[in-house]
Amino acid sequence: MNKNKIFYISDFFLSDILGGGELNDDELCKTLIEQNVEIVKIKTNRITPLFLNNTKHFLFIISNFMHLSQQSKQTFIKNRNYIIYEHDHKYLLTRNPALYDNFLAPRSHIVNFDFYKNAKKVFCQSQFHKKIILKNIKIENLFNVSGNLWSKNCLEKISILSNNEKKNKCFIMNSQLDHKNARQTVLYCQKKGYDYDLYSSKDYYSFLERMSFCDRLVFFPKTPETLSRVVVEARMLGLKTITNKKIGAVHEPWFKLKGLPLIKLMKDKKIQIQNQILETLNE
Numbered sequence: 001m002n003k004n005k006i007f008y009i010s011d012f013f014l015s016d017i018l019g020g021g022e023l024n025d026d027e028l029c030k031t032l033i034e035q036n037v038e039i040v041k042i043k044t045n046r047i048t049p050l051f052l053n054n055t056k057h058f059l060f061i062i063s064n065f066m067h068l069s070q071q072s073k074q075t076f077i078k079n080r081n082y083i084i085y086e087h088d089h090k091y092l093l094t095r096n097p098a099l100y101d102n103f104l105a106p107r108s109h110i111v112n113f114d115f116y117k118n119a120k121k122v123f124c125q126s127q128f129h130k131k132i133i134l135k136n137i138k139i140e141n142l143f144n145v146s147g148n149l150w151s152k153n154c155l156e157k158i159s160i161l162s163n164n165e166k167k168n169k170c171f172i173m174n175s176q177l178d179h180k181n182a183r184q185t186v187l188y189c190q191k192k193g194y195d196y197d198l199y200s201s202k203d204y205y206s207f208l209e210r211m212s213f214c215d216r217l218v219f220f221p222k223t224p225e226t227l228s229r230v231v232v233e234a235r236m237l238g239l240k241t242i243t244n245k246k247i248g249a250v251h252e253p254w255f256k257l258k259g260l261p262l263i264k265l266m267k268d269k270k271i272q273i274q275n276q277i278l279e280t281l282n283e
Contacts, residue, residue, distance in 0.1 A: 126248030147269035
C-alpha cells in the first residue's frame, strides 16, 4: 500500500457545510498533512469503480457516504483498502436508531453490512455509539476513538474563552434541524423559569464566544448524538450541561472533566486518532 497518499472521500466537506462531521474531517486531514501524508479530497458522487481499481494500492478514508454508488461500494469491498470514519448510523435504512425500540432495528432495515464488515477499521465516536452499532451489526473491526478533533488554534481560543465571566443563563443552540429539539428546549427553560440565550451563527467562533458567557448548556436531542461536539465544547468552556442520555459524550469516562483538563485530553485524543490512521497505513 502506498504510504504517502490517502484519498479522503465524503458527501460534503467543510467548504459545503459547517457541521460537526465536516469540522472533524477537516482537522483530521490537516493533521495527516502535518505528518507528510498527501491528502486528496473527493466527493462521493465523483467516485467510480474504474477510479477505485486504478487506485487500489492507496488507503481511502470514507466519511459520510450517502452519495456513494452501490457499484463503488462493491469495488471497495473487493479491494479492502478503506477505513470508515462513522459519524452517525449509515448501516440503517433510516439512519436513525431512535425510531426503534432500544435502538434495535429489524433485519430488513440493516443496510451496507458487507461494506462495514470488510473495512480495515471502522471508527466510531463514543462507547454509546459503539453499543448501538454492535446491537445492529456484528462486526469485529470497530474502534471507539472516544472524542473529536479540534485544531490547536481552536483549542487555544476555547481556553481563552473559558475564562469569560459567566452569567446565570442557559445557552440553547438555535438549530433549524428538528432532531436538535430547540423548541422543546426553550419550553423546558421557560417552564423552569431559567433565563436563556437562544443563539445561532454561521460564524463558528462567534458561536463559541456567545456560549462562553453562559453557565449552562441545555440540549435535549430527539435522536442519538454519536458524541455531540457542542456538548464537549460547552464542557471545555467550563459550562455545566443539562442533557438527556442520547448524547455519546456523557457516557465517556472523561465527561466529568471540564475546562483546561478536558482541553488537554482532546489535544491528546487528536494524536491518538492520527496514530491509529498511520498504523493502518503501515499495515
